[in-house]
Amino acid sequence: MNIRSITLSLLISVAAISASAQSYDDPMSQALMKAFDELLDEDPRDPETLVRRAGLYYAHQDYIKALDDINTAMKYYAPDDDESRYPAYQLRAKIYQRQKKYEDALADLNTVLKMSPQDYGTIYQRANVLYELGRYPEANADYYLMLRLNPRSQDALLGQAKVAVKQNNLGTANDLADRAVAMTPNNSEIFIGRAAVRDLMGNRQGAVEDYISAISVDNESTARALSHLVAMSRTDYPTVMAGLSSAISKAPRTGMFYFIRAMIAQGHCNYLAAIADYDKIINENLDSYPGLNGALAECYYYLGRYDRALLNADYAISATDENAFYYVLKSRIERAMGDNQAALDAADKAIEKSPESIDALEAKALAEIALGQPAGASIALSEAAMVNPENPYIQILRGWVLGDFRKQAANSERAYEMVLDMDFDFDNVQSLRGFALLSLDRREQADNWMERILDTADDFDGMVNYYAACYYSQTGMTERALRCMETSLEKGYANYHNWTKASEANINCAPLRSNPEFTRLLDKYSHLFK
Known part of the structure; x- marks a missing residue:
């Protein structure tokens, strides 16, 4: 593949x-x-x-x-x-x-x-329901019944393996899962099944190996295996990356493995590592695809290296007609470089190619604001909100444009209230609930939201503490904001653009940028960006 x-x-x-x-x-x-x-x-x-x-x-x-x-x-x-x-x-x-x-x-x-x-499918379904209910002996009885009906049932063997894990029979679980794989070792789906058993056992390295095997064996389960790897990387990034590095050492000319490793590194804001892998693919001709240059453009943009970002975005645009998102990237880069008209032109081209693209409509709105055209920005954001009414960032931007630029206080408040009505978990920082509350002058509720998130959320890559740094900088709690900033950087949040340039709405750390400690921290963690 x-x-x-x-x-x-x-x-x-x-x-x-x-x-x-x-x-x-x-x-x-x-x-x-x-x-x-x-x-x-x-x-x-x-x-x-x-x-x-x-x-x-x-x-x-x-x-x-x-x-x-x-x-x-x-x-x-x-x-x-x-x-x-x-x-x-x-x-x-x-x-x-x-x-x-x-x-x-x-x-x-x-x-x-x-x-x-003797309805095989219903027996399997009941076995899985009994397993979910914690009725493991009864679930196991159904898995045994499946094996009597079909002695080569891999689903039954994997089901028995999961039961064995729950009953603390790890050796038996491992043997059963291996037996299932041995039946069809060229089928990607069976590796995903064994990975689930291994993950349940706490054998995360083995699970990663199985997901990589699923990707290598055939094309059928690639998307599922990748989604599992991405999800696992959120809680165990080192194990996932070690597994991918091991696969690369065994197959150093397989561009797919470099791409997956780069994609996951980029998802964790580890842009320098991602760039190294994307460059490896391109420079050694392991594969050729405009998306590689699009990914490089995004990485360089986040690192604040806008000239390199623009070169890659332009190459990606010229290499394919399917380039709506690359125009969005170009718009963001041009705006960061101060050419707001070019940013608007690129956003308009993105909308031509994909009229309902949330990213394109957002890019257009921000370029319009930069050009002093809030009416156009308001229209673009309203269109985006109609496409996806459950996007909190779009509603935050709408509230900001309507309140700060169009002086429509009532409409602005309604936009922020929409954020509060969205169905997000309370501890999901990307719900932006606290920022909406802050804009509605409901400070105590906003503070409670942010504090609870910091107490409960798993900040695996520093993003949560980045948002906290933004929040506390907006509330004037400078010392707290700087502590969150350092925690975010310690965890590897390397989005230099967000640290130094982002200024939209109240979701940014702009109030910190004149503080000498802000500059000191960026210097201390400069290895993340250079």
Whole structure:
């Protein structure tokens, strides 16, 4: 697999995750939904159509509507006709399982298995539900039943391995997982399954090796394996990077491994390491793809090396027609360099290519503000908010533009209030809740939010303490802000642009920049940037 296909698989998987939840934009889903609606207009009591529509809702992760259709269908089946209800019970159990309502799922699965005691898929589903309920002996019994029905069931072996881990039989768990892999060692999915067992055992190095094997074996599970590696890097960055370095030492001409390592390093603000790997791929002709130059442009931008960033962005733009985001990058770079008209021109080109791009609309708005055109900025941000009403940063920017530049205090407050209404975990710093509260003069609540995040969040790369430095600098708590800044730098937060240049809304550390301690800290940690 080359780097382009890796990147595409990542984009496809991310798009699927974001679009599948309650989105029916694809033509097939629209056609099916229209057909179901028409049938139900003719006969709203048709249980089979209700169940089929519930299946479409389920496929799009719209579990509340799916469950409502299933429960409605159940009322319209003939009394005591459990056989007709069979598919409804199966689907409802899946919905309950997704909602983590395991007891409800178990009840429906037991009903299905009374009608069809050897339904392999339902036995597997019940085993997994029993496992989630902590009823490990019963789960194991179902996994054994699966093996009697299919002696080569890898799902059953991996299920037994997970049970063995929970029962502290680690040697047995390891043997069972290895047996599962030995059956189909050229199938990527089985390595992902064993990685889950190894991670459960605390063998994170083995899990990383399995995810890398999954990527190497075939293309089928690349996106999933990469997403697991990225998630694991948030809690155990050194182990993930060590595993990738080991893979590189065994296959030093495989550009894919350098790309993955660079991508994860970049995600952790380790831009110098990411640049080294991207350059390795390009300079040694391990692969060729405009996205490499796009990634370099982004890294150099964050390091404040805008000339190099612009060169790479321009190359990426010229190398492909699929360049909307590269124009966004160019816009950000041009604005950082002070050429605000060029920034606006680049943002407009990005919007031409991708009219609903949040990044492009944000870039346009910020360029308009820099040019003294707040009305245009307000329009662009309103369009972005319509595309994604649950984006807190866009609403913060809207509140800032409406309040500071357009003097529309009531509209500004409504934008900040929208941030408070969004469904984020309280300890998610990227909810920006405290910054919205601060703009609404609700200081005590804002302080409580920031303090709780610092007490509870896992700041694996310094980003949380960067936001804390911004927050406390905005509140005038300079000493606290500088302490958070040092903690952030200690953890490796190497976004030099954010430290020295970012000035949007109240999410920046601009008030610190005239303080000698700010300069001293940047000098002390200059190895992160140079």
